[in-house]
Structure formats: structure tokens, C-alpha cells
Amino acid sequence: MNLFCAAVYTNAYMPGQNRYVKLTEHEQKLVVQTPHILESYHYVGKQKFVDDMRREGAKVFLDSGAFSAFHLGVKIDITEYCDYIKRNMDILRVEDGAVMASVLDGIGDPLVTYQNQLEMERQGAKPLPCFHFGEDERYLEWYVKNYPYITIGGMVGRPTDDLITWLDRVWSKYMVDGSGRPRLKVHAFGITSVAVMERYPWYSVDSSSWIQAAAFGSIFTAKHGPIAVSSKSPSRHDHGRHITTLSGPERLYLEQMLADQGFDPARLAEVYESRAAYNLFGYRQLNEIINNAKGSNTFENPVQELF
Numbered sequence: 001m002n003l004f005c006a007a008v009y010t011n012a013y014m015p016g017q018n019r020y021v022k023l024t025e026h027e028q029k030l031v032v033q034t035p036h037i038l039e040s041y042h043y044v045g046k047q048k049f050v051d052d053m054r055r056e057g058a059k060v061f062l063d064s065g066a067f068s069a070f071h072l073g074v075k076i077d078i079t080e081y082c083d084y085i086k087r088n089m090d091i092l093r094v095e096d097g098a099v100m101a102s103v104l105d106g107i108g109d110p111l112v113t114y115q116n117q118l119e120m121e122r123q124g125a126k127p128l129p130c131f132h133f134g135e136d137e138r139y140l141e142w143y144v145k146n147y148p149y150i151t152i153g154g155m156v157g158r159p160t161d162d163l164i165t166w167l168d169r170v171w172s173k174y175m176v177d178g179s180g181r182p183r184l185k186v187h188a189f190g191i192t193s194v195a196v197m198e199r200y201p202w203y204s205v206d207s208s209s210w211i212q213a214a215a216f217g218s219i220f221t222a223k224h225g226p227i228a229v230s231s232k233s234p235s236r237h238d239h240g241r242h243i244t245t246l247s248g249p250e251r252l253y254l255e256q257m258l259a260d261q262g263f264d265p266a267r268l269a270e271v272y273e274s275r276a277a278y279n280l281f282g283y284r285q286l287n288e289i290i291n292n293a294k295g296s297n298t299f300e301n302p303v304q305e306l307f
Contacts, residue, residue, distance in 0.1 A: 003287035004206035027277035040065035062101040082125040156190035172301035180298035210279035222285035
């Protein structure tokens with residue numbers, strides 16, 4: 001599985017961008033080493049970001065940004081999106097001939113998403129198709145039969161238990177063979193739950209939790225999960241919910257771990273950009289831990305359907 005961190009360029013953390021210069025040399029090195037980055041066309045359609053990515057030799061997964069645009073009341077022109085993909089192939093990631101750029105979703109309408117898939121192919125863009133939570137499964141069945149790499153969306157904000165119930169069903173019924181091996185590559189958009197990352201044989205997932213956690217005053221540690229560290233975090237007043245309110249041995253352990261990783265706990269408490277850099281590092285570590293722990297890339301539904 002490849003865990004893509006979303007919006008690294010659009011949050012200005014790469015060389016030549018304004019948050020990058022606020023990082024220490026060690027933090028800069030770790031940020032540049034981020035191996036998997038996803039960006040949204042809704043934001044990186046601007047030439048400035050194209051120039052930034054091209055200068056750094058980026059190879060990003062491109063999301064259409066339809067979800068963000070929809071909630072902002074903005075309409076994305078499908079022809080302009082196709083032109084962007086074809087014009088900027090040098091900054092897009094390509095694996096086994098598949099361009100990692102998603103279809104322009106029809107939010108709430110699987111027929112529009114399907115029609116956009118065919119129209120983008122007609123225009124020569126060849127995007128990855130997308131099936132959304134709760135949609136008519138006939139669309140998923142068709143995508144599985146006709147594409148080597150698809151995406152699953154509509155999962156942001158849904159309770160983990162609901163996601164697992166639904167994903168258990170669609171994975172077992174459509175996306176794995178009789179031995180539990182995936183029939184194709186599958187990408188999950190906007191996954192924040194580690195349990196969901198670990199449970200299924202995803203080829204790739206993406207998450208913006210690295211930047212969200214930093215904004216809320218936390219760092220994400222691969223082995224211990226999120227830890228509140230900001231000096232302004234409300235949880236600093238609650239026992240056991242902030243690094244400063246842990247027991248003495250726990251706090252000393254975490255502070256030593258951070259120091260061994262090249263981070264200053266005092267700086268993490270005060271500097272938002274330092275927390276963001278740590279979280280990019282933490283998610284890279286999490287990706288390695290999940291891959292090493294999985295053993296076999298299979299899924300077997302613990303609850304078998306009768307029909």
C-alpha cells in the first residue's frame with residue numbers, strides 16, 4: 001500500500017514555498033523525502049503550483065477536486081481539466097501505464113461520474129474511474145471488469161464502523177477473488193482511520209490528516225497515534241491527554257523518542273510548521289509499519305453473505 005499525503009504543495013511545504021523556509025534543515029530534509037503526494041486540481045490548477053511541482057520534479061496523484069469545488073459552489077470545466085492532465089503529464093505519477101489522475105466526479109450522481117469517465121477518455125485524458133460510498137453497485141461491477149485501477153470515494157466524514165460494514169461487502173463481492181487476492185488496484189480517497197487502511201488490500205490511499213492534526217496542535221506518531229503537543233491546546237489542562245499531562249515516565253519516553261527522531265518538543269509545542277513536518281514523517285513511518293505487518297495482500301470477509 002502507498003499512503004499519499006494530500007496537499008503538500010498547496011500547503012506550501014516544498015522548496016521555494018513560504019512554509020518550507022520556516023522549517024529547520026532536518027525538517028526540510030524529511031519533508032522533501034515524502035514519497036507519495038496527492039494534490040487537487042481545484043487548487044493546483046493554478047500555474048504557480050504547476051511551476052513549483054515541475055521545478056521539484058514532482059510525480060503526484062491528481063484528484064479532480066470535485067468534492068471541494070462542489071462544497072464551494074464552483075464548477076470545474078471538464079475540457080479544461082482534461083487539457084490540464086494532457087499538458088502536465090510530466091508532473092503526474094504513472095504506474096503500469098495508468099495515469100494517476102481521477103475522473104471528474106458527479107457528486108451525488110454516479111451516472112454523471114460514469115458519463116464524465118467516457119467523455120474524458122474521448123478527450124484523451126484516460127482518468128481513473130471513481131465509485132462512491134452507497135452508490136448503485138452495478139457501476140462498481142462495470143469498473144472492476146473494465147479497468148485495472150479504480151478509486152473509491154465518498155468516505156470522508158463517515159463513521160469507521162459504517163465504512164467497515166460497507167467496505168467488507170464491496171471488497172468481498174467485487175474486488176477480490178476466491179482466495180482474497182485483489183482483482184485490480186484500488187485507491188481510497190480521504191482515509192483517516194488506520195483500521196481501514198490496515199483491513200483491506202488497498203494499492204493506495206490518501207489522507208490530509210497530517211495537516212489537520214498539526215492545525216489542531218497534535219503530532220501523529222506511527223506507533224502511538226496522535227499526541228497533543230501544542231502549548232495552546234485545550235487538552236493541556238486534561239490529565240493524560242497532552243504530552244505535558246502524561247505520567248513522568250511516559251513523558252520522558254516520548255520526549256526522548258522525539259529527540260532521537262531529530263525533533264525538539266519545545267519547538268513542536270510552538271511552531272505549527274514543525275508539527276506538520278513531523279506528521280509527514282510520521283505518516284511515512286505508518287506506511288512502512290502497515291506494509292511490513294500485512295504479510296499477505298489479501299482480504300477475507302469474516303461475515304459471509306448467503307447470497
